[in-house]
Amino acid sequence: MIAAKEKQFTGRHMLAIMIVFFGVIIAVNITLAVFASRSWTGLVVENTYVASQRFNQKMAETRAQAALGLSSLLTFESGRLRYRVNDRDGNGVNLNAVTAKVMHPVDDREDQILVLQREGDGSYLASVAIPDGVWLAEIEADVGLEKPYRETLRVHIVNGSRQ
Numbered sequence: 778m779i780a781a782k783e784k785q786f787t788g789r790h791m792l793a794i795m796i797v798f799f800g801v802i803i804a805v806n807i808t809l810a811v812f813a814s815r816s817w818t819g820l821v822v823e824n825t826y827v828a829s830q831r832f833n834q835k836m837a838e839t840r841a842q843a844a845l846g847l848s849s850l851l852t853f854e855s856g857r858l859r860y861r862v863n864d865r866d867g868n869g870v871n872l873n874a875v876t877a878k879v880m881h882p883v884d885d886r887e888d889q890i891l892v893l894q895r896e897g898d899g900s901y902l903a904s905v906a907i908p909d910g911v912w913l914a915e916i917e918a919d920v921g922l923e924k925p926y927r928e929t930l931r932v933h934i935v936n937g938s939r940q
Contacts, residue, residue, distance in 0.1 A: 861900040869899030873919035
């Protein structure tokens with residue numbers, strides 16, 4: 778008869794199993810936290826219920842604005858934010874007033890409201906210091922209609938310029 782060796786389940790085995798078990802849980806949690814922090818847009822509203830109730834109204838305004846056939850270009854380089862609105866034919870649109878709210882998606886401490894001034898080439902310009910990172914630019918332009926031309930653009934600044 779062949780004698781089988783019995784393996785003893787010792788305290789060392791139990792300790793190793795617990796270390797591996799909790800090590801896997803901690804590693805997964807850290808990985809998920811890193812992915813979440815890198816991908817979260819950071820969009821913050823004061824009252825989510827009110828924001829959700831305004832959604833249909835904002836969508837109707839967006840469709841009406843798109844029907845105007847206007848297009849825009851926002852650039853940022855060397856501390857200068859430049860904005861231009863063109864009509865269907867690519868001609869610059871004369872705007873009565875342009876403001877831009879530049880916001881950091883995660884934190885409102887660095888938010889800035891800018892009043893852009895008309896330049897000779899038909900664009901609108903403001904000088905502003907924007908650190909590298911991801912920013913939101915909420916533009917409001919008075920095009921002479923009942924409601925202003927509005928858009929929100931996601932801006933990625935790298936080495937002082939928009940990418």
